[in-house]
Structures are given as C-alpha cells and as structure tokens.
Amino acid sequence: MNTNVLLWVVYPYLAIAVLVGGLIWRYRYDKFGWTTRSSQLYESAVLRWGSPMFHFGVLLVLIGHVGGLLVPKSWTEAVGVTEHTYHLTAVFVGTVAGLCTLIGMAILIARRRLTGPVFAATTRNDKAMYVVLAAVIVLGLWATVKANVAGDGYDYRQTVSPWFRSLFYLSPDPELMAGVPASFQAHVLAAFALFAFWPFTRLVHAFSAPVGYLTRPYVVYRSRDARPGLRPARRGWGGPPSAPTTRRGTPARPTERSRGGR
Amino acid sequence: MRVMAQMAMVMNLDKCIGCHTCSVTCKQAWTNRSGVEYVWFNNVESRPGQGYPRTYQDQERWQGGWVRTRSGRLKPRAGGRLRKLLGIFANPKLPAMRDYYEPWTYDYEHLLSAPAGEDTPVARPKSLLTGQDTKVTWSANWDDSLAGGNEIAAGDPVLRQVADRVRQEYEKAFLFFLPRICEHCLNPSCAASCPSGAIYKRAEDGIVLVDQDRCRGWRMCVTGCPYKKVYFNHRTGKAEKCTFCFPRIEIGQPTICSETCVGRLRYIGLMLYDADAVAAAAAVKDETDLYAAQRSVFLDPRDPRVAAEARAAGIPDDWIEAAARSPVWDLIMRYEVALPLHPEYRTMPMVWYIPPLSPVVDVLRDTGHDGENAGNLFGAVDALRIPVEYLAGLFTAGDPAPVRAVLNRLAAMRAYQRRINLGEPRNESIATAVGMTGAQLDDMYRLLAIAKYEERYVIPAAHAEDAHRLEQLGTECSLDYDGGPGMYQTGPFGEASGTAVPVQVETFHMLRSRQTADAGTDPGDQPRRVNLLNWDGKGRPAGLFPPRRDPDDGGGQ
Numbered sequence: 001m002n003t004n005v006l007l008w009v010v011y012p013y014l015a016i017a018v019l020v021g022g023l024i025w026r027y028r029y030d031k032f033g034w035t036t037r038s039s040q041l042y043e044s045a046v047l048r049w050g051s052p053m054f055h056f057g058v059l060l061v062l063i064g065h066v067g068g069l070l071v072p073k074s075w076t077e078a079v080g081v082t083e084h085t086y087h088l089t090a091v092f093v094g095t096v097a098g099l100c101t102l103i104g105m106a107i108l109i110a111r112r113r114l115t116g117p118v119f120a121a122t123t124r125n126d127k128a129m130y131v132v133l134a135a136v137i138v139l140g141l142w143a144t145v146k147a148n149v150a151g152d153g154y155d156y157r158q159t160v161s162p163w164f165r166s167l168f169y170l171s172p173d174p175e176l177m178a179g180v181p182a183s184f185q186a187h188v189l190a191a192f193a194l195f196a197f198w199p200f201t202r203l204v205h206a207f208s209a210p211v212g213y214l215t216r217p218y219v220v221y222r223s224r225d226a227r228p229g230l231r232p233a234r235r236g237w238g239g240p241p242s243a244p245t246t247r248r249g250t251p252a253r254p255t256e257r258s259r260g261g262r
Numbered sequence: 263m264r265v266m267a268q269m270a271m272v273m274n275l276d277k278c279i280g281c282h283t284c285s286v287t288c289k290q291a292w293t294n295r296s297g298v299e300y301v302w303f304n305n306v307e308s309r310p311g312q313g314y315p316r317t318y319q320d321q322e323r324w325q326g327g328w329v330r331t332r333s334g335r336l337k338p339r340a341g342g343r344l345r346k347l348l349g350i351f352a353n354p355k356l357p358a359m360r361d362y363y364e365p366w367t368y369d370y371e372h373l374l375s376a377p378a379g380e381d382t383p384v385a386r387p388k389s390l391l392t393g394q395d396t397k398v399t400w401s402a403n404w405d406d407s408l409a410g411g412n413e414i415a416a417g418d419p420v421l422r423q424v425a426d427r428v429r430q431e432y433e434k435a436f437l438f439f440l441p442r443i444c445e446h447c448l449n450p451s452c453a454a455s456c457p458s459g460a461i462y463k464r465a466e467d468g469i470v471l472v473d474q475d476r477c478r479g480w481r482m483c484v485t486g487c488p489y490k491k492v493y494f495n496h497r498t499g500k501a502e503k504c505t506f507c508f509p510r511i512e513i514g515q516p517t518i519c520s521e522t523c524v525g526r527l528r529y530i531g532l533m534l535y536d537a538d539a540v541a542a543a544a545a546v547k548d549e550t551d552l553y554a555a556q557r558s559v560f561l562d563p564r565d566p567r568v569a570a571e572a573r574a575a576g577i578p579d580d581w582i583e584a585a586a587r588s589p590v591w592d593l594i595m596r597y598e599v600a601l602p603l604h605p606e607y608r609t610m611p612m613v614w615y616i617p618p619l620s621p622v623v624d625v626l627r628d629t630g631h632d633g634e635n636a637g638n639l640f641g642a643v644d645a646l647r648i649p650v651e652y653l654a655g656l657f658t659a660g661d662p663a664p665v666r667a668v669l670n671r672l673a674a675m676r677a678y679q680r681r682i683n684l685g686e687p688r689n690e691s692i693a694t695a696v697g698m699t700g701a702q703l704d705d706m707y708r709l710l711a712i713a714k715y716e717e718r719y720v721i722p723a724a725h726a727e728d729a730h731r732l733e734q735l736g737t738e739c740s741l742d743y744d745g746g747p748g749m750y751q752t753g754p755f756g757e758a759s760g761t762a763v764p765v766q767v768e769t770f771h772m773l774r775s776r777q778t779a780d781a782g783t784d785p786g787d788q789p790r791r792v793n794l795l796n797w798d799g800k801g802r803p804a805g806l807f808p809p810r811r812d813p814d815d816g817g818g819q
C-alpha cells in the first residue's frame with residue numbers, strides 16, 4: 001500500500017473510529033471519570049486569565065475550521081465572498097484566535113508546571129495530552145504564518161478541504177493531499193492523533209458542553225426509583241436500630257440512582 | 263396544591279457543647295477519602311466567628327443563593343444561565359482552597375526514624391496537596407471557642423452587619439456553637455447553578471444529591487450554594503455534598519451526625535409542603551417576611567384535606583402518619599421555637615435551629631435575681647449575653663421579634679417546669695404569657711429536655727421494590743456484588759475512575775487499602791504518611807510503627 005493511502009485514508013479513518021468508539025466506551029465505562037477535573041480550587045488568579053483566553057480562542061478556531069473545511073469554496077463564492085475577502089478574514093480572525101489559544105495555553109501550561117498543588121495533581125495523561133494539543137496548535141499556526149508571511153498564502157480550500165469532506169462522503173481522495181505543503185500535512189496528521197487520543201483524556205469534557213442548561217428549569221427533581229408496591233416496613237420511630245436478623249434472596253445490584261448520589 | 267414530603271432537621275443550639283463528634287463521625291462515614299480531606303459535610307463553627315469556609319456568609323463577596331429581580335422573580339445571585347455559561351471557563355466566584363484550609367498531615371515517621379541526637383525530633387506538618395512542608399495557618403474550626411479573639415471574630419460577616427448595635431468587648435464576649443450540614447433546601451440554588459443538571463432534589467424525601475455520574479466538574483454549584491455546602495473533590499473533579507445519610511434514612515435510621523450527637527440535640531422528621539407555593543414564598547419582597555413565608559408553605563398532615571392530597575400525590579400512608587408525628591413539625595409549627603438559618607438567601611433551608619438561651623440564667627443569678635423566675639427571664643431576654651440582634655442576623659434576616667418570641671417561650675418553659683420540679687402548683691399564666699398552654703409546655707419540655715430517641719427521630723422507611731437492597735446498603739459492607747472489592751482501584755483516568763460502586767463498599771475498600779498500604783495516603787504517586795484521621799482503631803495501619811525487631815536482637819519488645 002502506498003504511503004499516501006496509509007496517511008490520508010487509513011490513518012484518518014482509524015483515528016475517527018478510535019474517537020467515536022472511545023467516546024462511547026468511555027461514556028459507558030467511565031461516566032464517573034468524565035469531568036473537567038478543574039484545578040481552580042488550587043489556583044485561581046492565573047487560571048482566570050489563561051482558561052477563558054484559551055477556551056474562547058479554541059472555540060473560535062473550531063468555528064473557523066468548520067467554516068473552512070466543511071463549507072465548500074463554491075458555496076462561499078456563490079454568496080459573493082471572493083477568495084481574497086475570504087482569505088483576509090480567515091487569516092486575520094484565524095491568527096487572532098490562534099494567538100489567543102496559544103497564549104492561553106502557554107499560560108495554562110506554565111501554571112500547571114509552576115503552581116505546586118496544580119503540578120502535583122497533573123497526571124501523566126495530562127502531560128501527554130498537552131504535548132499533542134500543543135503540537136496541533138503550534139503546527140497549525142506555523143503553517144498559516146509560514147504560508148502567509150513567507151509566501152503569499154496557501155489556498156487549502158482547493159486541497160485539504162475537499163479531501164477532508166471526501167472522508168465523510170466515504171470516497172476518500174488521498175491524491176488531494178499529496179501536494180500539500182509539509183507544514184499543513186504535519187498539522188493535519190497531528191490533529192488526527194489528537195482526535196484519537198481525545199476520548200482517553202480530560203478533553204472529553206468538551207463533548208459534554210452544557211448547552212441544555214439554557215433551556216432547563218432551574219431545580220431538577222428526580223425520583224429515587226419507580227414507585228413499587230408498599231413494603232412491609234419497620235416503623236422508623238420504633239426505637240433504636242437493630243441489625244436485620246433475616247435476609248431474603250441474593251443481594252441485588254444497587255440501582256443507578258442510589259449509587260449516583262454522594 | 264402539590265404535596266411533597268421533605269426530610270428535615272432541627273438542632274437545639276442550647277445543648278451544643280461544641281464537641282465536634284458529629285463532624286468527626288460524619289467525616290469517617292463520608293469524607294475520609296483523598297480529594298475531600300478539606301471537606302466537612304458537617305462542621306461546627308463558633309459564633310461569632312468567620313465560619314467555614316471563611317466568611318461564607320458574606321454574599322456580596324461569594325454571590326451565593328438567590329436574588330429577587332425587579333420583576334419579582336428569583337435568579338441566582340451569581341447570574342442567570344447565560345452569565346454562568348460565559349463564566350464557566352474560570353468561575354469568577356469560587357472559594358480557593360485557602361478559604362477552607364490547606365489539608366495537612368504530620369511527618370510522624372520522622373519521630374521514629376530520626377537519628378539519635380541532641381534535639382528531640384518533631385513531626386513536621388506536610389501539605390496533603392503538594393507533599394511539601396507546610397505551615398498550618400487555618401482549619402475548619404481554627405477560631406474554635408473564640409480562639410484568636412476579637413481579631414478573628416471581627417471578620418464574622420453577621421457580626422459586621424450588627425456592629426453598630428453589638429460590640430464585641432472582652433467583658434461582653436459571647437459564644438455559642440452552630441453545627442451546620444447541607445440545608446436540603448426546598449429551593450436549592452446549588453441545583454439551579456449546575457449546568458449539567460447533576461444536582462437533583464429527590465422527589466420522595468427532598469434530599470438534595472449530586473449524581474456522580476452526571477457531574478462534569480463545572481464547579482458552579484459551589485458558588486451557587488450560599489451556605490457553601492457543596493464541595494469540590496479535587497482528586498475526582500466532581501462535586502460532593504452532604505447526603506443526609508440517605509442510605510440510613512431510607513431504612514428509618516437517623517443520620518450519622520444525629521445518631522452520634524453527644525448533646526442529643528438533633529431532631530429528624532418529615533415535613534409536608536406545597537411545592538406549588540415554594541417559588542412565590544421564596545420571592546416575597548421583604549427579607550424579614552421570608553421566615554413567615556416559609557412556614558406558610560408547610561402543610562398540616564393532620565388536616566384531612568392535606569392527607570387526601572398527599573395520598574393523591576402518591577405519598578404512602580405511613581409517611582403521612584410519620585409527618586403527623588414529626589418532631590420537626592412540632593418545633594417549627596406547634597411550639598414555634600425553631601428558626602431557619604439565613605432565610606434571606608431565599609433557598610428555603612430545611613435544617614432549622616432553636617436559638618440558644620442558656621447564658622441568660624447565669625446573667626440573672628450573677629446580678630442577684632432568681633434566674634428561673636419567668637418575670638425576670640422575659641425582661642432579661644434583651645439583656646442576653648448573646649445579643650438578640652446577632653441571633654436575628656443568623657435566623658430571621660435581622661428581625662428581632664421572632665427571636666425574642668422564641669427565647670421567651672424557652673424561658674417560659676423553664677420557669678414553668680421549675681415550679682413543678684420544686685413541688686409548687688402549676689402556673690398556667692406563665693404559659694399564657696407566651697401564647698401557649700401548660701400542656702404544650704409539658705410536651706415541649708418532654709421533646710426538648712427528655713428528648714427520647716424515638717421522639718427525636720421519626721423517620722419512615724423508604725418504599726422500594728427491593729427493600730432488601732436498602733437494608734444491605736445501610737447495615738453492612740457487602741463485598742459480594744459484581745466485580746467485588748477488587749473493582750475499586752485507581753483507574754486509567756485518575757483516582758476512582760471506572761464504574762461507581764455502592765457507598766459502603768467504596769468506603770470499606772478505601773479504608774482497607776489505606777490501612778494496609780505502606781505508601782500512606784494520597785496525591786498521586788508521591789509517598790505519603792499515615793493519616794490517623796482515617797484510622798478506625800482496628801488493627802494497626804502499616805507504617806504507624808517501625809518494623810518489629812527480632813527479640814534475640816536484643817532490641818525493644
């Protein structure tokens with residue numbers, strides 16, 4: 001098999017499979033571990049700068065990627081956005097968002113390393129996650145800056161974007177990626193590595209972004225269990241407790257809800 | 263009318279001796295794990311004092327609870343839904359660890375392993391967050407019994423509110439203890455602040471719980487609760503809170519803090535309330551009306567109409583009967599001696615307090631009066647060592663009238679019973695003076711002073727299909743369920759990842775592994791010392807003593 005097919009067909013599909021499968025698996029096996037693992041309790045002053053900067057940046061970058069990769073060039077041109085306008089906006093907004101992300105992440109990483117309790121609570125998994133995440137972000141910025149500052153820009157919407165969409169049409173076209181500059185290639189490869197790693201890191205929190213909060217009533221009521229028939233119960237006020245003397249049946253598995261509370 | 267049942271508690275502050283037994287037994291039961299070392303679901307704070315976490319009552323600063331908007335509706339003080347989501351990346355109002363305290367242990371091993379030398383070795387304090395040397399500067403009850411004096415007590419937010427009327431001078435120093443647990447509010451702002459909807463109020467008994475599987479660690483609930491009774495487990499990244507010992511309550515047993523309370527001052531019972539009336543009651547305009555507003559949502563279970571509605575709402579008969587016998591109902595509604603803690607937070611708290619009266623008798627005796635004479639007592643209530651204004655700042659949003667009424671009733675009960683004790687005839691006029699009857703004072707005396715176990719706790723067992731399971735949960739550590747104890751191990755995503763396990767099993771296994779591990783307790787992979795707080799007195803934790811030496815070595819025993 002030639003490297004092109006391996007890099008631009010097999011590898012991305014594998015990564016997506018791991019991402020989807022991993023998320024399902026993690027959700028079923030490890031709901032309890034699905035959390036931001038916030039470290040704000042340890043340190044707040046630096047986080048207050050780093051975290052919003054990083055997150056708003058990264059969400060903007062995300063939106064940009066959706067726009068650039070998923071929306072075909074013909075569509076934007078159809079509504080009258082010229083390549084030049086698109087390019088200017090993309091480079092400008094993209095660079096600002098990218099820099100926000102980069103600086104925010106630098107603050108977060110420095111905070112992780114330099115604040116005693118935060119560092120003590122940093123797992124190997126966190127460190128590995130930051131390596132991959134930083135690689136993706138740095139490579140992405142580097143590719144953009146290199147193409148625009150050194151050269152006169154690179155129109156990835158002719159190559160990378162159609163290839164990316166072709167993955168989802170299930171007719172991948174690896175040839176589109178063959179001639180892409182190495183910097184963009186590296187960014188794409190790193191990104192798919194990040195996708196594959198995603199379900200196994202704290203980054204899963206991004207998939208549980210609490211948008212439902214906007215429409216939900218403030219106070220949630222939940223029933224302990226579906227109400228069954230009455231049970232011959234000892235009266236709770238019959239005196240000090242004594243251990244039950246008889247046991248019937250085998251211990252049942254505790255149900256979801258009573259396990260849930262803590 | 264939509265009838266709901268609420269498990270509620272009343273604490274009689276007169277009897278609290280500040281022994282912290284409740285806190286310790288609660289900690290043993292629920293928070294003796296790593297990540298929650300700093301957490302006390304039950305804490306006992308000295309008043310005046312800063313409380314735990316420090317100055318949590320200062321809502322200008324911490325933004326807990328609800329506020330009434332101009333349109334007369336309620337919204338979380340820290341901001342509505344959109345504002346919460348925009349601030350989610352770094353919660354602007356989260357108390358830091360130092361506002362609670364940095365958990366620590368001591369380097370006990372050094373006492374034994376230090377080489378012989380001039381100086382006596384000391385056990386250095388070590389931070390449980392970093393494992394490094396630390397300086398202990400604060401704790402959950404650092405200002406216990408006015409330790410630190412006025413300097414620390416001056417930071418009491420409630421005291422500051424009444425500073426113009428109450429002076430904290432040495433000669434006038436006052437002190438009482440305020441044990442606190444989660445209030446299991448009727449209108450919980452913790453739940454309202456949770457973006458993932460993981461905090462819920464149980465429809466059957468009103469206990470407020472955090473679903474550990476749904477919590478995503480957004481840590482907004484910590485800000486939302488004005489009592490700061492939701493805590494963030496910094497190892498698991500999930501919020502945890504007082505559970506009202508639901509596994510015990512479900513089988514009719516009182517909570518651990520109540521069961522072990524040395525002063526026997528806690529009462530647990532059901533309250534029926536009209537869920538449809540809560541929102542309006544919590545939003546009354548005047549803060550001082552909130553006490554009355556909250557009482558107005560409670561429903562009398564002896565009223566046949568209420569009982570019928572309750573039955574229609576699916577509340578079983580024995581629960582309605584239990585509600586009719588509830589000591590909490592009696593103390594709040596019949597004798598009117600219990601008051602809510604900080605009703606002005608508008609969460610409709612359901613752990614109420616009988617304010618303390620004791621020192622008044624001493625004051626009178628010292629000035630040559632008969633301390634148990636009703637006439638003297640009524641007059642003296644305003645001259646109390648513990649200023650009525652201060653109590654009002656805690657229990658009635660600053661309105662001294664209800665507090666005065668309660669103290670008068672308590673004083674009347676004493677005077678009335680004292681005459682009986684001395685063989686004098688009953689004096690009905692004492693009771694009438696506080697709007698009660700002699701028989702009521704007798705009943706109240708039985709409930710408050712004799713305080714029989716089965717009168718303090720009237721807890722109907724839960725109705726569930728697998729009653730057997732509930733018995734299991736409450737009374738034993740069953741290890742024979744799926745996967746067994748081996749399941750509870752450090753998972754690939756940090757401590758305690760993987761499927762959740764029943765509470766008892768978890769505690770059991772956690773304790774056992776802590777007692778048998780020579781690495782000591784926590785963070786991550788750094789070696790830690792033996793933490794005696796987690797030792798239940800059974801066996802000997804590895805690492806507590808140096809390895810036994812051989813007898814023929816000539817060494818010690």
Ligand code: HEM
Nearest residue numbers: 036037038039040051055058108112205206209350351480
């Ligand atoms: C869209 C919804 C998202 C929300 C609501 C969200 C929220 C949060 C929160 C609350 C924290 C904890 C901060 C703390 O208190 O320590 C956090 C941490 C973090 N998030 Fe997100 N996040 C989102 C998306 C993302 C995405 C898309 C990424 C990356 C591509 C990301 C990467 C991170 C990282 C790396 C941390 C760890 C920061 C640290 O070093 O402590 N998040 N996030």
Ligand code: SF4
Nearest residue numbers: 444445446447452487
């Ligand atoms: S006291 Fe308890 S129920 Fe009330 S808001 Fe706080 S945590 Fe929630």
Ligand code: SF4
Nearest residue numbers: 278281282284523525
């Ligand atoms: S155990 Fe009882 S008496 Fe002791 S501190 Fe707790 S509430 Fe007070």
